[in-house]
Amino acid sequence: MKIIMFLPLLLLVCSVSAHQTETAVQQSRTQDIHAALRELTASVADQKVRMAFLEKQTQEQEAKLERQKTEIDQLKLKSEVKQVAFSASLLEQGAGDTGTFNIQITLVFKHVVTNIGNAYNKNTGIFTAPVRGAYHFDWKVYGYGNTETGGVLFRNGEHIFIAYESPTSGSVSASNGASLLLEVGDQVFVRLWAGSRISDNENHHTTFSGHLIFTM
Template sequence: MAHTTLFLFAVLGCLSLGLGSKRRGDSGVIEELSELKSLIKDMEAKVNETDAKNGDLKALEKRLNATEKELEKVKTDVQLLKKENEDIMAKLNDTVEELEKIKQNGSKTTEGPKVAFSVSLAASGETYLKDSDASPNVVYKRIFTNAGKAYDSKKGTFTAPVKGIYFFSFSTFGYNNFLSGAILTKNGEYMVSSYDAPSTGDVGDTGGNSVILQLEKGEQVSMKLWEKSQVFDNLNGHTTFSGFLLFPL
């Protein structure tokens, strides 16, 4: 703009000198010079206006550049958030799958095999069993339930099919002139028992007990009689032995 103004004034000066050398008093020339000065001022104003607009355009361009940079930053942040969200979803899916596996495995572990048995001494008639006839185990002949086939009715033994927690109970009946009772054993080791000495005050005696045992797969539980003892049973089921799996381990 400054160069343009100087150029215009230089032109004006030359015109003034040229005209002045010929007709310095000529009013027409002066009027033309005045019009030329006015024109120059108008042009200078327009140049100034253009410069102002150029300044506004530069400021606007600067703001647009800043906005563009901000948008690029927002775009980058959105991409990062999207990536983080994808990672979180992937981890969540992995966790859900893992929980489902644990649930399935836990369900299988909790359910385990179906194991339960309940038996009594006499399968028919009446049975008087002495300890000398029950060596090494009391063999219960009448089978009420034997789910899982873990009780052996030929040997009188229960064999754990899986490692787990098991519940056992038994009952006995004997007449007063004999010691009565029984012993529950685990692998031949005494666990719990019932015991009633001979007496003359009553006709018969009933006893029993129960226990919860942890068994490894293959371990055995069976019943024994006390030395010189005797138990009685008939189809009323006085002398019994029962057990079942509470839950596997």
């Protein structure tokens, strides 16, 4: 009789114990999941930091490569344009006068005898610097009679020097020269002095020349 009364109690105890065990197991699993999630979250955060660092390194490397490419291109350009020189006279052929005008006009020297580096444009009369460096220019203008004879050297819009004479009779020539520091793209040309007249013929009296001295 005592055994029969004890069995329900034993079953109840076993049931409670099993429930507690299952609860403990579930709690342990939950804790394990939470721990795994924390580790995963930390790992993801670490990966994000690593990816950001790698991305920054990649950008820095790309910027460095771009700078190196630019430097190489500049060195290549300098090596390609070590020799720049041109020389031209005003008229392509025949003889003729230019002027007078009440404003300065750009002279177009059409008879080109030298144009190493192709920096001088015979259609515009403008020399364009292909590389940063020191250049030297010479120009000469020829005139006659009692009219002023003058030509002005310009760098971009800047008046540099003038070659000028004011004859009272006969013929006369005026010449000048200048050495200039030019940046890539700077333009150099000669303008006819306002109110003056110049002349040229098959002997090529009126000329414009220039060359690169050295790069910088």
